[in-house]
Amino acid sequence: MVVVRALAAALALLAAAPAARAQDRDLSREMIVADPAAPVAGNPKGDVTIVAFLDYNCPYCKSSAPALEKLVRDDGRIRLVYKDWPILSESSVYGAKLALAAKRQGKYEEAHRALMALKGASRPHADLDAAVAAAGVDMPRLLADAKASQAEIVTLLKRNDAQARGMGFPGTPVYLVGPKLVAAPLDYEGFKDAVAQARERQKAR
Numbered sequence: 001m002v003v004v005r006a007l008a009a010a011l012a013l014l015a016a017a018p019a020a021r022a023q024d025r026d027l028s029r030e031m032i033v034a035d036p037a038a039p040v041a042g043n044p045k046g047d048v049t050i051v052a053f054l055d056y057n058c059p060y061c062k063s064s065a066p067a068l069e070k071l072v073r074d075d076g077r078i079r080l081v082y083k084d085w086p087i088l089s090e091s092s093v094y095g096a097k098l099a100l101a102a103k104r105q106g107k108y109e110e111a112h113r114a115l116m117a118l119k120g121a122s123r124p125h126a127d128l129d130a131a132v133a134a135a136g137v138d139m140p141r142l143l144a145d146a147k148a149s150q151a152e153i154v155t156l157l158k159r160n161d162a163q164a165r166g167m168g169f170p171g172t173p174v175y176l177v178g179p180k181l182v183a184a185p186l187d188y189e190g191f192k193d194a195v196a197q198a199r200e201r202q203k204a205r
Contacts, residue, residue: 046079056095
């Protein structure tokens with residue numbers, strides 16, 4: 001698992017105000033699982049929620065992404081919440097902003113998938129732009145949306161960061177599978193098993 005190595009540029013963007021970072025509401029289970037600003041995929045009424053804290057420069061996030069997407073598609077009863085947590089480099093922050101701006105035109109998943117598929121880390125911004133554009137995202141609209149929603153996007157990234165650090169996550173990836181915390185990359189069977197365990201725990205309540 002990747003240890004948090006936030007660079008100065010990323011820290012400057014994501015550092016929350018000393019008092020604000022500990023706000024109960026931002027760190028509540030409700031905001032972690034059901035933040036209205038967070039992108040959601042899969043079945044919005046699924047019986048198991050997976051919350052994924054990810055970074056577009058994290059090789060372990062990238063290796064696990066296809067398996068997670070496939071399970072969500074195959075299972076049909078999983079609600080997937082994406083938490084962009086760009087902690088590894090400045091390009092991580094740039095990628096997160098691209099994906100969240102693409103959400104404004106209903107293209108978050110397309111942008112997310114394209115960025116996760118890029119090989120290597122800390123790619124130039126132009127490479128990230130090209131990947132998102134090739135995924136079918138309207139780039140002129142994305143740029144306009146990014147500018148118009150800059151404050152909202154930065155606030156969401158700060159909130160994701162506060163939640164992850166408040167829960168003591170050491171780095172990416174981290175998956176909350178129902179009540180189960182998995183701080184490691186998983187393959188298809190690993191995700192499937194974690195979901196099965198979450199369902200068994202829910203039955204036992």
